[in-house]
Amino acid sequence: MVAIEASNLSKVYDTGKEALKNLDFSLHQGEVFGFLGPNGAGKTTTIKLLTGLLTPSTGKSQILGVDPSAEPAKLHGFCGIMTEHAQMYNLLSGYENLLFYGEVFGLEKEMAKARALQLLERLELTDAMYQKLGTYSTGMRQRLSLARALLHSPQMLFLDEPTSGLDPESIWRVNDLIKEMAKDEGITVFLCTHQLRYAQEVCSTYGLIAEGELLAKGNLRELRALTMDALTLELKAENIPLTENSHLEKVAENRYEMKISEVEEIPAIVQRLARNGTSIYEVRALEQSLEDIYFALIKRKGEGHDHL
Amino acid sequence: MDGIKQIFGKELARIFRDKKMIFSTFILPVVLMVGLMTLVGNLAQGMMKDLEDHEPVVYMMDAPASFTSFLEMSEITYKEKVITDEAQLKKAKAEIKSGKADLIVEFPVDFEKAVADYQVGDNLPQVKTYYNPSEEYSGVAYDQISNQALEGYRQALLADRVGDVSTLTVFTVNSDNDEAIIQDEEKASGKAAGMMLPYFITLLLFAGAMSIGTDMVAGEKERGTMASLLVSPLKRSSIALGKVFALMVISGISALIYVVTMVFFMPNFTGAAGGDMGSAIKLSLSPGQIGMLVALMITLSFLYASLIVFVSVFAKSVKEASSYVMPAYILILVLGMMTMFTTKAPGMESFMIPVYNNTLAIQGVLSSTITMPQFLLTLGETIVIGAVFQFLIVKAFNSEKLMSA
Ligand SMILES: Nc1ncnc2c1ncn2[C@@H]1O[C@H](COP(=O)(O)OP(=O)(O)OP(=O)(O)O)[C@@H](O)[C@H]1O
Ligand SMILES: [Mg+2]
Numbered sequence: 001m002v003a004i005e006a007s008n009l010s011k012v013y014d015t016g017k018e019a020l021k022n023l024d025f026s027l028h029q030g031e032v033f034g035f036l037g038p039n040g041a042g043k044t045t046t047i048k049l050l051t052g053l054l055t056p057s058t059g060k061s062q063i064l065g066v067d068p069s070a071e072p073a074k075l076h077g078f079c080g081i082m083t084e085h086a087q088m089y090n091l092l093s094g095y096e097n098l099l100f101y102g103e104v105f106g107l108e109k110e111m112a113k114a115r116a117l118q119l120l121e122r123l124e125l126t127d128a129m130y131q132k133l134g135t136y137s138t139g140m141r142q143r144l145s146l147a148r149a150l151l152h153s154p155q156m157l158f159l160d161e162p163t164s165g166l167d168p169e170s171i172w173r174v175n176d177l178i179k180e181m182a183k184d185e186g187i188t189v190f191l192c193t194h195q196l197r198y199a200q201e202v203c204s205t206y207g208l209i210a211e212g213e214l215l216a217k218g219n220l221r222e223l224r225a226l227t228m229d230a231l232t233l234e235l236k237a238e239n240i241p242l243t244e245n246s247h248l249e250k251v252a253e254n255r256y257e258m259k260i261s262e263v264e265e266i267p268a269i270v271q272r273l274a275r276n277g278t279s280i281y282e283v284r285a286l287e288q289s290l291e292d293i294y295f296a297l298i299k300r301k302g303e304g305h306d307h308l
Numbered sequence: 309m310d311g312i313k314q315i316f317g318k319e320l321a322r323i324f325r326d327k328k329m330i331f332s333t334f335i336l337p338v339v340l341m342v343g344l345m346t347l348v349g350n351l352a353q354g355m356m357k358d359l360e361d362h363e364p365v366v367y368m369m370d371a372p373a374s375f376t377s378f379l380e381m382s383e384i385t386y387k388e389k390v391i392t393d394e395a396q397l398k399k400a401k402a403e404i405k406s407g408k409a410d411l412i413v414e415f416p417v418d419f420e421k422a423v424a425d426y427q428v429g430d431n432l433p434q435v436k437t438y439y440n441p442s443e444e445y446s447g448v449a450y451d452q453i454s455n456q457a458l459e460g461y462r463q464a465l466l467a468d469r470v471g472d473v474s475t476l477t478v479f480t481v482n483s484d485n486d487e488a489i490i491q492d493e494e495k496a497s498g499k500a501a502g503m504m505l506p507y508f509i510t511l512l513l514f515a516g517a518m519s520i521g522t523d524m525v526a527g528e529k530e531r532g533t534m535a536s537l538l539v540s541p542l543k544r545s546s547i548a549l550g551k552v553f554a555l556m557v558i559s560g561i562s563a564l565i566y567v568v569t570m571v572f573f574m575p576n577f578t579g580a581a582g583g584d585m586g587s588a589i590k591l592s593l594s595p596g597q598i599g600m601l602v603a604l605m606i607t608l609s610f611l612y613a614s615l616i617v618f619v620s621v622f623a624k625s626v627k628e629a630s631s632y633v634m635p636a637y638i639l640i641l642v643l644g645m646m647t648m649f650t651t652k653a654p655g656m657e658s659f660m661i662p663v664y665n666n667t668l669a670i671q672g673v674l675s676s677t678i679t680m681p682q683f684l685l686t687l688g689e690t691i692v693i694g695a696v697f698q699f700l701i702v703k704a705f706n707s708e709k710l711m712s713a
Contacts, residue, residue, distance in 0.1 A: 014709065048712070051436060053538060053539070053708065054708050054712070055422055055708060072543070073541050073542065073543050076539055076540055076541040076645060077541040081539035083535055083539065085535055086532055086533075086535035086536040086539065087531055087532030087533050087535070087536060088536055089533055090531070091322070091326075100314075100318060101536070101540065103314050103317075104311070104537070104541075105540060105541060106541065122472045145536075147534065149539075183410065184326045219321050
């Protein structure tokens with residue numbers, strides 16, 4: 001079932017800035033969608049459009065059948081939204097904050113208490129739950145904000161940089177939580193992030209955006225296919241005559257790399273090198289990481305190949 | 309309307325769960341007001357007493373013994389300094405000018421002889437007095453000695469000369485009339501108190517609402533907590549109205565506290581602001597007056613709350629909001645000040661100017677001069693303007709430019 005449907009969505013700010021250009025895409029329920037792109041690409045703008053915080057200049061979208069700009073309050077009833085700068089009350093404790101938002105989200109008092117305690121536990125905030133939010137560290141605040149977004153057990157999650165400012169252990173824990181919710185509860189997640197490595201761990205599909213344009217969308221395999229060089233060949237070898245092998249790149253002493261499209265190319269390359277007197281100690285074929293794909297696609301966009 | 313309750317409750321809790329907030333919102337302004345009014349009162353009374361107690365410095369030139377003993381008999385206390393020549397008179401005049409001395413009484417040389425030897429057709433002997441009207445002490449001395457004592461002295465000398473003064477007097481004015489001053493004491497004391505109190509109250513109400521209201525909206529934007537509210541299922545209009553109502557209730561409560569304070573402390577203020585020379589006038593507010601005051605102040609709270617919240621929506625920080633509200637504050641300050649200096653009874657048209665009419669109306673209630681149409685016009689207009697602001701606030705809250713998460 002389709003969870004998010006956006007067609008021809010654009011946003012031009014009052015300043016004249018065209019932050020988003022004709023975004024077309026759809027997401028299925030239960031997908032964890034990683035929305036990736038450099039600073040100022042239009043990620044936050046997209047989240048705000050999809051959650052009804054901004055009205056689109058053109059186009060429209062539907063979240064589980066609800067038009068965000070027409071019925072934002074209704075949408076917020078089943079969406080958990082964590083935006084970049086949203087904060088809670090410094091003078092209240094973490095627990096009190098959650099209870100207040102529980103009330104705002106229309107939860108029964110007992111229900112809100114139970115849910116808050118459960119999330120505090122899950123996000124490792126139980127020890128700090130009676131502390132004033134003012135005393136929380138950046139990472140603790142971030143986790144409490146996530147708890148707030150999850151309070152009303154939403155069917156959809158919009159997370160803008162949920163793991164920025166978190167230490168690796170917390171990132172791992174948050175990712176775990178997101179994955180689990182998608183798997184067990186069928187929650188659809190729209191996740192903006194810069195942390196490509198962590199994105200690769202948690203997301204099932206990706207969208208790549210730059211300068212307000214969606215460059216690519218798909219799972220890792222589909223994206224790899226888009227960048228022609230799907231594999232990286234790593235060599236540990238001595239005596240490579242680089243003049244004859246200009247596609248090989250020296251990355252360290254006795255270590256070389258090159259991009260190839262298929263595993264089938266490897267034997268020929270190795271044979272040719274061996275014939276030329278190169279001593280080969282190790283050969284590895286690595287699939288392109290999300291990071292590799294990201295840089296390849298962004299680079300290509302920079303070179304002016306707009307259509308992939 | 310769902311959701312107003314939650315926001316309303318949160319805003320009230322923020323004030324009422326914090327002792328410091330309760331103190332600075334409800335107690336401090338009232339203490340300030342009572343303190344200020346009492347201070348003004350004491351100063352005024354102190355000044356009056358000081359004038360009465362002051363022993364005027366009087367230069368006497370060639371004063372006959374009969375005059376000084378006349379003064380003594382009339383129990384007028386003063387510090388006498390005797391001068392004898394023109395040079396000393398000149399110096400004494402300089403002292404009068406500088407305020408060091410209060411009065412000069414210059415008798416002609418051989419005054420008593422001139423009076424005794426008077427023949428019809430002679431020039432009358434002339435007594436000259438000098439004083440400085442811009443010095444209060446001097447004014448009082450002039451009034452007591454030059455106007456009253458000298459007049460009495462003249463009557464006495466006249467009696468000596470003709471035997472029965474009554475034959476020379478056609479009529480007297482108020483020589484035996486204790487009831488010369490006729491005024492509605494309630495009205496008088498109310499009018500006096502009504503000068504300053506309404507001004508203070510409208511100002512304090514605004515100042516209180518200003519600090520809380522700007523924080524409620526601009527402060528929440530600044531701290532990013534508004535963004536969290538905007539992604540909740542609450543309607544934006546509910547958030548806006550919840551806040552305005554909370555602010556209205558908070559300043560309404562301070563308004564009520566002001567009324568209660570007025571009812572209890574008014575007797576202390578009246579002598580003060582009235583300058584009624586400590587006459588023991590007591591102002592007691594009737595239930596009707598109290599009701600009118602409550603109605604006026606509650607509606608004024610509503611207007612202030614809506615105005616302040618409306619202006620705050622346009623600001624990104626409390627500081628910015630305060631600077632936006634400041635012109636309104638100054639306007640209210642000036643309008644209030646105007647009411648302190650209006651002397652003639654305000655007409656219906658004066659009651660059409662918002663805020664100004666509220667201060668006027670509070671004055672009018674205190675001095676029992678307000679008419680029902682004036683009262684209703686003030687009330688109605690305040691409510692209508694407040695409601696217009698409410699409408700604008702809801703619109704502003706729905707604007708993505710002013711309220712982005
Ligand atoms: N309120 C606004 N008014 C005008 N321009 C804006 C506004 N908000 C964002 N922009 C511009 O729109 C573009 C996209 O911004 P957006 O915040 O969506 O980027 P982003 O992908 O979230 O970036 P980041 O990774 O830095 O968070 C930027 O060029 C930004 O300057
Ligand atoms: Mg962003």
